[in-house]
Amino acid sequence: MDRLNDALENKRYLVVLDDLWNQQAWDDLRGAFPNGKLRSKVLLASRDHKIGTYADPQSQPVVPLNDALENKQYLVVLDDLWNQQAWDDLRGAFPNGKLRSKVLLASRDHKIGTYADPQSQPVVPEKLLKEEGWALFCKKAFNDDPSNCPKDLKDYGEKMVEKCGGLPLAIIVLRGLLSTKRRSVYEWDKVLRNMNWNLGNEEQLKTMIAKTYEELSYHLKSCFIYMSLFPEDCHIKRGG
Numbered sequence: 001m002d003r004l005n006d007a008l009e010n011k012r013y014l015v016v017l018d019d020l021w022n023q024q025a026w027d028d029l030r031g032a033f034p035n036g037k038l039r040s041k042v043l044l045a046s047r048d049h050k051i052g053t054y055a056d057p058q059s060q061p062v063v064p065l066n067d068a069l070e071n072k073q074y075l076v077v078l079d080d081l082w083n084q085q086a087w088d089d090l091r092g093a094f095p096n097g098k099l100r101s102k103v104l105l106a107s108r109d110h111k112i113g114t115y116a117d118p119q120s121q122p123v124v125p126e127k128l129l130k131e132e133g134w135a136l137f138c139k140k141a142f143n144d145d146p147s148n149c150p151k152d153l154k155d156y157g158e159k160m161v162e163k164c165g166g167l168p169l170a171i172i173v174l175r176g177l178l179s180t181k182r183r184s185v186y187e188w189d190k191v192l193r194n195m196n197w198n199l200g201n202e203e204q205l206k207t208m209i210a211k212t213y214e215e216l217s218y219h220l221k222s223c224f225i226y227m228s229l230f231p232e233d234c235h236i237k238r239g240g
Contacts, residue, residue, distance in 0.1 A: 065093040073099040081107040127166025137161045140175040156188040163195045180215040
């Protein structure tokens with residue numbers, strides 16, 4: 001305990017203590033955290049909300065989501081649900097109210113929507129037109145200027161974009177793959193000839209994403225893995 005207290009002294013920290021069962025558990029642990037003035041926080045997660053107010057009488061317990069939404073009109077968007085089990089795990093958080101509340105599910109698998117609500121009508125976004133796909137590719141690969149595309153590569157580029165099936169993600173992944181190659185007819189033709197899959201297929205799209213990683217140099221692979229440790233949308237400070 002003393003060593004942890006010394007390590008945290010004069011530092012700003014956020015500590016989460018999960019599953020505290022009783023007040024004695026907090027009494028045993030509280031001495032490990034110095035009473036600094038650096039806006040540090042200790043969050044307590046417990047099935048008994050009284051433990052939170054016992055530890056800090058000024059704190060406001062976080063109530064379960066179901067209780068917070070009860071008798072309220074709400075719109076909740078759940079993005080990127082991968083399977084039915086994910087919805088089963090979450091559905092209990094939303095009360096079955098009569099206030100015309102809505103839960104929107106965004107998923108690559110339209111079956112999840114009908115599984116959650118058999119009466120619902122899934123909305124499937126339209127795929128990009130050929131011209132729109134090429135414009136997106138040029139935006140990512142040539143700073144939004146199609147004229148920057150070398151003339152001898154344009155035909156190869158257009159054919160590769162066409163094979164992306166109008167899927168924005170596939171086009172962006174394609175651009176990432178090409179960024180690891182030299183801008184030459186040989187390299188682009190090689191990629192085009194290897195694009196013998198249907199990118200409208202989920203599994204084959206994953207294969208292409210994996211291929212972009214495999215094409216990275218050794219030091220970039222290490223960098224990629226390191227960056228994956230940071231949460232999404234995290235601001236990363238540059239050293240130096």
